Amino acid sequence: NAQIISVANQKGGVAKTTTCISLGGVLVESGYRVLLVDLDAQANLTLALGKPPDSLMNSTACLLLDGSRITNITRLTQIPALDLLPAHAELIKADRVLSVRKNPTLILKNSLRSLDEYDYILIDCPPQLGMLTMNALVAANLVIIPTQAEYFSAYALRNMVQTITRIQQGENPLLEYRVLITLFDVRNRIHRSVREQLYQHFGEYVFREMIQIDTKLRESVVVGVPISLYAPKSRSAYQYRSLIQEISGYAKKE
Amino acid sequence: NAQIISVANQKGGVAKTTTCISLGGVLVESGYRVLLVDLDAQANLTLALGKPPDSLMNSTACLLLDGSRITNITRLTQIPALDLLPAHAELIKADRVLSVRKNPTLILKNSLRSLDEYDYILIDCPPQLGMLTMNALVAANLVIIPTQAEYFSAYALRNMVQTITRIQQGENPLLEYRVLITLFDVRNRIHRSVREQLYQHFGEYVFREMIQIDTKLRESVVVGVPISLYAPKSRSAYQYRSLIQEISGYAKKE
Numbered sequence A, B: 001n002a003q004i005i006s007v008a009n010q011k012g013g014v015a016k017t018t019t020c021i022s023l024g025g026v027l028v029e030s031g032y033r034v035l036l037v038d039l040d041a042q043a044n045l046t047l048a049l050g051k052p053p054d055s056l057m058n059s060t061a062c063l064l065l066d067g068s069r070i071t072n073i074t075r076l077t078q079i080p081a082l083d084l085l086p087a088h089a090e091l092i093k094a095d096r097v098l099s100v101r102k103n104p105t106l107i108l109k110n111s112l113r114s115l116d117e118y119d120y121i122l123i124d125c126p127p128q129l130g131m132l133t134m135n136a137l138v139a140a141n142l143v144i145i146p147t148q149a150e151y152f153s154a155y156a157l158r159n160m161v162q163t164i165t166r167i168q169q170g171e172n173p174l175l176e177y178r179v180l181i182t183l184f185d186v187r188n189r190i191h192r193s194v195r196e197q198l199y200q201h202f203g204e205y206v207f208r209e210m211i212q213i214d215t216k217l218r219e220s221v222v223v224g225v226p227i228s229l230y231a232p233k234s235r236s237a238y239q240y241r242s243l244i245q246e247i248s249g250y251a252k253k254e
């Protein structure tokens, strides 16, 4: 019943974590009940909600690597209706530990099934195509691929789309994907030209809405709240709000 | 004989690849013979030198995962005196494959030993603290940690320094580290204040030189040459040149 959205890209530093927390904040503002899931050993999503990532027992590492029950993990944050499954540094062991398991990519999907109190579940991924990102792609209805309008990021999309196609043909035939342009600088010639190339190459798979550079996003994570609470009238808060309109618009069509 | 410098950070998008290729270009300009090593499955360093990363047989994946000889890999690029060990997407298997080997973190160090024609060897790492980055830290004399002057990046330094300390106490007692501030925007309040915090917290372990935002760096990778060739009079070319002065200055002290 919950709409599961994964935020993934092998390319580093493209605003995966920032997109996860910002969308979470906007969804809660619209009255939805949201669970954020931090699958990155860096635990930046956990940090961005003001929680120190120091408890292994209460983390996605315990859930995925030790098989502990999702209901044993305390998920409360300081923001009502916005829950979090925190990360822990032990997640760096995921590829080693999970590669010897049976059905290693179904673990997250199966544990999220036992939760029924959320409208949306948002999953933040580390910058690699390992077992953790695979778990997120298999569990999701939609994967958002944040990307900068720059050469290395645009190149990374090839590999991302190939990986997603493989998962659509295998474990998750209903998986949809959309590219989200982030960290966009309207004055930058390269950004404008790469954006055109992305629209030409990916067509309607690129969200019309894009997220421009907004230093308030850098400030909000220090304070430990989403942008919609920290600076509700900022440009990026509005851009993430209209992104949610775009997501729920096409989700209804399905 | 060769000075081995690894460029590493678990945080994604902090200009690891950009720093590697830029330092390589400046060293060659000063008359040194340089080998670049691409350890990232994204193969951005390989791409930035205009080489399509499509040959598994001729890659660091074959070297590290299949034990092929380093002398069998063609290392030429279009730039004289600047050689490259190209990457391949298969590197994503590194953690799984290497974790069952004996001395998995010594593979790179031992294979680089058989080369004697280089003055500098620069190693680009993926954005995770897995087996590939461990190989780079064990092989290196110096590790440069590029970091943005932002919250998540500054937080990542804790984990990086803890990991480096463990390696200094174990496999590589001579390993030195330095933090390099990159993508710096002098007009940005957060950047200025985090930079101050980094100087206070890390002291002389932070390079005095920092790399400011310079869109010419984005352009140079599309053309497939280092910044010192693409835009020799650009601000970032000068900043990377003075960084090399700072590196060779303290290396001589040792």
Ligand SMILES: Nc1ncnc2c1ncn2[C@@H]1O[C@H](COP(=O)(O)OP(=O)(O)OP(=O)(O)O)[C@@H](O)[C@H]1O
Pocket (backbone or CB within 6 Å): A011, A012, A013, A014, A015, A016, A017, A018, A019, A040, A042, A044, A125, A126, A127, A182, A183, A184, A211, A212, A213, A214, A215, A217, A218, A221, A236, B010, B011, B012, B013, B127, B148, B150, B151, B152, B153
């Ligand atoms: N629109 C924006 N404007 C300004 N800064 C931004 C914006 N989006 C993200 N940032 C900043 O850019 C940096 C990279 O973003 P973030 O850490 O969310 O990316 P990521 O893809 O999650 O990185 P990683 O690959 O390391 O997980 C962060 O310091 C973040 O605060």
Ligand SMILES: Nc1ncnc2c1ncn2[C@@H]1O[C@H](COP(=O)(O)OP(=O)(O)OP(=O)(O)O)[C@@H](O)[C@H]1O
Pocket (backbone or CB within 6 Å): A010, A011, A012, A013, A127, A148, A150, A151, A152, A153, B011, B012, B013, B014, B015, B016, B017, B018, B019, B040, B042, B044, B125, B126, B127, B182, B183, B184, B211, B212, B213, B214, B215, B217, B218, B221, B236
């Ligand atoms: N000083 C700079 N000014 C402007 N753009 C820069 C600068 N340094 C790097 N970039 C751009 O920022 C992006 C991130 O840099 P880069 O890819 O080198 O980081 P990385 O740490 O290697 O990322 P990853 O973690 O994915 O390996 C690239 O698109 C690059 O072209």
Ligand SMILES: [Mg+2]
Pocket (backbone or CB within 6 Å): A016, A017, A018, A040, A044, A125
């Ligand atoms: Mg992140």
Ligand SMILES: [Mg+2]
Pocket (backbone or CB within 6 Å): B016, B017, B018, B040, B044, B125
């Ligand atoms: Mg890189």
